[in-house]
Amino acid sequence: KNYDDVEYIGTVSIGTPPQLFDVVFDTGSSNLWIPGKSCTDAGCAGKHKYDSSASSTYRKNGESISIQYGTGSMDGFLDEDSISLAGLNVSKVTFAEATSLAAFFKGQPLDGILGLAFPAIAADSVTPVFDVMMKDKILPANIFSVYLDSAAGDSHSSIEFGATDSSKYSGSIAWVPVVANQYWLISLDDVIIGDSHPGSCDGWISYCKAIVDTGTSLIVAPEGAFTAIQNAIGTIKTDCSNVASLPNIDMKFNNKGLSLSLPPSVYVIKDPQQGCVLGIQGQS
Numbered sequence: 399k400n401y402d403d404v405e406y407i408g409t410v411s412i413g414t415p416p417q418l419f420d421v422v423f424d425t426g427s428s429n430l431w432i433p434g435k436s437c438t439d440a441g442c443a444g445k446h447k448y449d450s451s452a453s454s455t456y457r458k459n460g461e462s463i464s465i466q467y468g469t470g471s472m473d474g475f476l477d478e479d480s481i482s483l484a485g486l487n488v489s490k491v492t493f494a495e496a497t498s499l500a501a502f503f504k505g506q507p508l509d510g511i512l513g514l515a516f517p518a519i520a521a522d523s524v525t526p527v528f529d530v531m532m533k534d535k536i537l538p539a540n541i542f543s544v545y546l547d548s549a550a551g552d553s554h555s556s557i558e559f560g561a562t563d564s565s566k567y568s569g570s571i572a573w574v575p576v577v578a579n580q581y582w583l584i585s586l587d588d589v590i591i592g593d594s595h596p597g598s599c600d601g602w603i604s605y606c607k608a609i610v611d612t613g614t615s616l617i618v619a620p621e622g623a624f625t626a627i628q629n630a631i632g633t634i635k636t637d638c639s640n641v642a643s644l645p646n647i648d649m650k651f652n653n654k655g656l657s658l659s660l661p662p663s664v665y666v667i668k669d670p671q672q673g674c675v676l677g678i679q680g681q682s
Contacts, residue, residue: 399496404617406546406555407508410483412493413453419446419509423544423557425582428520429465430481430527431472431494432510441470441499443510448477448495455489463494465521470500474628476522483512484559488531492524511613514542516579531559546613548664570602582610587654589623591630592645608649617665617678624680634666636673641666 412432419432435447450456459476474496480489496510503565512530513520525533532540537560545566547554556563562571574584586608588595619627631644644662651658667677 404509408483408557408610410481410512412448412481413450413479414455415453416482417448417452418445419448420507421510421512422613423514424511424604424611425514425544426609426611426613427467427511427513428517428526429463429494429522429524430491430510430516431463431474431513433499434474434495434497437474437497437499439499440501441503442496443504443595445503450477450479450495453479457490459492461522461622463522463524464610465494470502471498472496472500473498476524481527483527484557486531486536486559488527488534488536489531491527493527494521494524499673507667514612518580546612572652572656574656577607583607584610584651586649586651588650589627590648591627592651594630594645594670615677616667618681619678621680621682624678627678628676631676634674634676636675638666638668638674641674 405422408423409418409556410421411418421432433442433445433447435449436513437447450458455571457478459478461476463472463474463476465472474494476492477495478485478490478492481491481493482488513526515526517523517526517529528542531537539560541560541562543558543562545554545556545558545563577583577585584607584649627647631647634641634644641662643679644666646662647660647665649658649660650656665677666674668674
């Protein structure tokens with residue numbers, strides 16, 4: 399489900415009988431974690447909590463784990479249990495049971511996070527869920543695909559394991575090589591905004607690389623690049639009256655042979671409190 403066009407939440411079950419949890423499927427991290435029944439932090443308030451004593455397939459691990467995100471941290475310990483998602487049953491999955499969550503997570507519609515990046519960045523060298531699926535050969539093909547709809551509040555978004563859903567796109571899929579098996583890191587060759595060319599791959603586009611991250615709500619760019627992008631786009635009126643007239647952002651990949659065009663309807667967010675705002679931020 400799309401929550402305010404900033405978070406996309408799906409459901410997984412853990413244990414036998416199944417305990418249900420709402421998670422972000424996050425290509426920017428590699429661990430699965432959910433709150434445990436012992437978590438009393440404000441960050442765990444109102445969330446579904448895992449009870450290992452209620453699962454016949456639970457196996458104790460107990461190793462401590464701490465994961466830092468840009469928005470807060472998770473501390474807890476490791477468990478092993480079976481999980482089910484997208485109609486697939488995966489046994490002997492190691493995941494984190496949170497005993498402490500940062501205050502940021504309070505009030506968020508998610509219970510936890512299911513990381514889909516590579517094992518190289520997994521905390522405590524835990525094998526990611528997708529890698530367990532591949533190892534156990536339960537997928538028709540070793541791929542997953544994500545469709546994120548832009549209509550806040552709807553349930554049309556989806557994640558497919560082992561396939562793509564051709565009803566979600568037209569034409570053929572364009573493939574961009576991953577340049578490092580850590581994050582889903584790809585080469586970004588150029589950015590053009592309308593008739594402006596505010597920089598080049600040799601200038602403000604940091605290292606000419608970009609991470610495809612389903613768990614990040616905004617497009618994030620280095621501070622220098624963000625300033626140039628912001629100036630090229632111009633002012634966004636909070637009443638949304640000029641959004642349709644804003645320029646497209648064209649991102650170039652595969653040695654500039656592939657162009658991904660982002661219209662303002664995609665990079666402008668309609669915030670319930672602030673109105674229309676730029677869905678891009680700078681980061682030092």
